[in-house]
Amino acid sequence: MSYFFEAIRLAFGSIWSHKLRSLLTVLGNIVAVMSIIAVVTLIQGMNVAVSDAITSEAGADAFMVERVGIITDEDEAERARRLNPRITMDDAVAIQEYAESVDAVMAKVEQRGRVTYKGRELDRTRIEGVSEGYTQFSNYGVERGRLITPTE
Incomplete structure (x- = not known):
């Protein structure tokens, strides 16, 4: 169990010592997730628009x-x-x-x-x-x- 806590302590220490790199990594992940959500939403909207056009x-x-x-x-x-x-x-x-x-x-x-x-x-x-x-x-x-x- 002490290995687990030691790994957590090392991870937080690395994040704390490299603040800019950590911030940019988190920002990159946020942008990537938001881009995926935007593309999926756009595709769903297009599917609804086409479906409505066919059945309208x-x-x-x-x-x-x-x-x-x-x-x-x-x-x-x-x-x-x-x-x-x-x-x-x-x-x-x-x-x-x-x-x-x-x-x-x-x-x-x-x-x-x-x-x-x-x-x-x-x-x-x-x-x-x-x-x-x-x-x-x-x-x-x-x-x-x-x-x-x-x-x-």
Whole structure:
């Protein structure tokens, strides 16, 4: 047991006699630990941000059927529009009726156009027409009034 106390006494004596070196060693350890904590925190934050981005629009268990996907070439987009048939409301109803594992279906059509309200105009505004299931697939709610009904 006396060897243990002798080793402790020698360690503290060495620390005390080399104060600057001991201080710099402790400071280096603190900086290293803080750097590791900062990197781990940054990675966790990025994971949460990516996860939220994936699940924010409709959720991780939702998918979208589009007539034309994301195409950057205008000629290719025109070709895809010619070859791919239009998706109709009847298609959405058929998916809802015949796909047993589907809980909800939403149809959406969008285009850009001019919007006028109280004498003010906005050009190239995105205008969306949606079906009744829209709130199940988006982060938007109804501020005033009621939800869209099937007859609308």
